[in-house]
Every structure is written in structure tokens, then in C-alpha cells.
Amino acid sequence: MRQTHQNAPGRRDGRRRRWLVPLAVVAIAAVAVVVALQARGCGGNGAAPASEGGTEASSKASAPDLQVTSDSSSMSSLDQSSLAGMIQAGEVSSIRLVGDSITAGYGCDGYDQAATTQVVAYSGSLGTYYETPESVRCWANDFREWATAHGVGTFVNAGVSGFRMQYLAEEPDAWLGDGADVIVVMLGTNDAAKEPVSSFREYATQALAAAASKCRHLVVVSPPNNQRTDATNLYGMDQIDQALTQICEEQGYEHVSLYDALQVGTSDFNADQCHPTTSGSDKLWAALEERLNLTKVAAS
Incomplete structure (x- = not known):
């Protein structure tokens, strides 16, 4: 072994x-x-x-x-629940602006010569009013041009001179028509000369709720400050801004303030220190575009 x-x-x-x-x-x-x-x-x-x-x-x-x-x-980087994010995603085919003379373009170049269009801005107990033509050089038409370039097929400027938030609260269907994907409301300038701020707040709460029910997305815009000579304000536009800000925070509406977008006593306004000139209206659009982050949206 x-x-x-x-x-x-x-x-x-x-x-x-x-x-x-x-x-x-x-x-x-x-x-x-x-x-x-x-x-x-x-x-x-x-x-x-x-x-x-x-x-x-x-x-x-x-x-x-x-x-x-x-x-x-x-x-x-764009909030998909915001107007900018929705447009970037191609989810907005129609926009309707609801406002007063500042939205209609009163005092801007071309307003006096504007021909009546066939697009109804409002039709109710106060009569029938038509949309301001595209030839008027106002912020609403600047917005229209931008929206069209970004895939929005239908754009209506339902701005009517002298109208107030109260009218939208009392007859929403007369002013909102069939609604739109996005409704933008800028009201309050005339209200400040007609009723106390507490009444404005009540009307605004009711009116904006009605507008929200007629669209997929509501944008509320605080109008610019003014020192109007064509009427007497009961309170400052800062109180309009505060009321709209609070309502939007409570209800979740997208809000942007143009309160400080123009400077009173300058060429931003016509002689009445209430209605923007064309250059002032251009500033309103520039501020709105920036504050809503629309400058970040790529062209379609």
C-alpha cells in the first residue's frame, strides 16, 4: 500500500x-x-x-x-395644470376672454374705426354686443396672435365697454356663450366705481364659479391700477386685486395680477388715466405673457 x-x-x-x-x-x-x-x-x-x-x-x-x-x-418645468402647461401639451383649442373696455381695446389704435364683426361677445338683457375686430391694436389681439401661433383654433374677445363683474354673475350664459377650453376673466375696473368692495367680492365669487363651470381651465386677471378722471372710484384697484387674489386662492383658480403693469400719469394711459393707450396695452400683454409663463411655451 x-x-x-x-x-x-x-x-x-x-x-x-x-x-x-x-x-x-x-x-x-x-x-x-x-x-x-x-x-x-x-x-x-x-x-x-x-x-x-x-x-x-x-x-x-x-x-x-x-x-x-x-x-x-x-x-x-411647466406646470401641466397651468395655462402654459396645457398649451405646451396641445390641450387648448379654444380661448374666450371676458372683460370690459380695457379688454375690448377702447382708446387703442383702430378702435374708433372698428367695423362690427359677427362674433357675439354678449347677448342678454343688456342687449347684443359683438367682438372687437382683430385690427384693433390692444392686448387681447396680441394674445390672439400668440395663441393662434401656438395651436389655438378658436379665440374670442368678449370684452364689452362698461361691463362689470356683476353682469357676469347675473347672466353668465349671456356672456360666456358655449364656453371654451380656457376662459380668461379680467373685470373690476367699473365695479370699483359702482358698488362697495364687499358686493364686488360676492359678485366675483358667483361669477367666477359660473365661468369655471363653462371651461376646463379658468384664468383670473386683476386689472391695472388707474386714476380715472371719467368716473369716481369708491375704493382703490388694490382692493380689487386683493379680493380676486383671495378668491382664487380659496377656489384654486389660476390668477395673475396686472395691478402694477402700468404707471399712472404716463403715456401708458389715455387722458382719462383709465384706458390704456396702444403702447400701454402692449405692456399689459407683455406682463401677462411673462407672468403666466407663456414665454416658456415653444411655438407649435
Whole structure:
């Protein structure tokens, strides 16, 4: 038994020699694979030598991914429940503005020569009024031009001179018509000269609720400050702004204030210090566009 075990190492040495050949072949093959991969630019840092154009090709290939990431980030930065986010997503096909003479464009270039259109802005107990033509140079038509360029097919300017929030509360269907995807309401200038702020708040609560029921998204705009000479205000426009701000916070309406968008006593206003000039109206649109984040929406 001892002799047998002494001879065993010799047999194992023979087996080692028989395995050396296959192992050597495998090692040589592995080296060949590594060399081939390096030649194809897949080894080491994954890039072919610059003289073969590998680095340049790699840079060009990565550029589209960077661009897509940038675009996606820009779009995702817009709140999808806001007007800007909805338009960016292509979810707005119609917009209706509801306002007074500031929305209608009274005092702006072209208003006096404006021909009557066939688009009804209001039809109810106070009569029938038609939309201001697109030729009037007012903020509403600036908005119309922008909206059309961003995929909105139907845009109605239902601004009527002298109208108040009270009228919208009392006859919402007469003013809102069939509604729209988005309704934008800017009222309060005439209310400040007609009723106490407590009454305005009550009318606004009722009127805005009615408007919200006729659209998918409601935007409420506080009108600009004024020092009107054509009427006497019972309280300042800052109180209109405060009332609308509070209602929108309570009800979840999107709100933007244009209270400070114009400067009284300047060429922003006509002589009555109430109705914006064309340049003042342009400022209203610029402020509205920026404050609603519409400047971040890509053109369609």
C-alpha cells in the first residue's frame, strides 16, 4: 500500500503535462480577443485613437441625447395644470376672454374705426354686443396672435365697454356663450366705481364659479391700477386685486395680477388715466405673457 502511494505523484505529473497544451491555447486565444477589441476601440477607455476619428464620432453620437434631455427638462418645468402647461401639451383649442373696455381695446389704435364683426361677445338683457375686430391694436389681439401661433383654433374677445363683474354673475350664459377650453376673466375696473368692495367680492365669487363651470381651465386677471378722471372710484384697484387674489386662492383658480403693469400719469394711459393707450396695452400683454409663463411655451 505504501509503494502504491509513492508511485501516485508520478501519475499526477503526467496528467499535468497533458493539460498544459489546452491551457496554453486558451490563454493565446484570450490575448487575441483583447487585441482585437482594442483595435476596434472597445478596450481600455472605449475610444479608438484620435487619428482614426473615434473621439470625434463619439462626441457627435452623444450630442442628440443632450439636446433631447434639454428639451424634456424645459417642457417638464411647466406646470401641466397651468395655462402654459396645457398649451405646451396641445390641450387648448379654444380661448374666450371676458372683460370690459380695457379688454375690448377702447382708446387703442383702430378702435374708433372698428367695423362690427359677427362674433357675439354678449347677448342678454343688456342687449347684443359683438367682438372687437382683430385690427384693433390692444392686448387681447396680441394674445390672439400668440395663441393662434401656438395651436389655438378658436379665440374670442368678449370684452364689452362698461361691463362689470356683476353682469357676469347675473347672466353668465349671456356672456360666456358655449364656453371654451380656457376662459380668461379680467373685470373690476367699473365695479370699483359702482358698488362697495364687499358686493364686488360676492359678485366675483358667483361669477367666477359660473365661468369655471363653462371651461376646463379658468384664468383670473386683476386689472391695472388707474386714476380715472371719467368716473369716481369708491375704493382703490388694490382692493380689487386683493379680493380676486383671495378668491382664487380659496377656489384654486389660476390668477395673475396686472395691478402694477402700468404707471399712472404716463403715456401708458389715455387722458382719462383709465384706458390704456396702444403702447400701454402692449405692456399689459407683455406682463401677462411673462407672468403666466407663456414665454416658456415653444411655438407649435
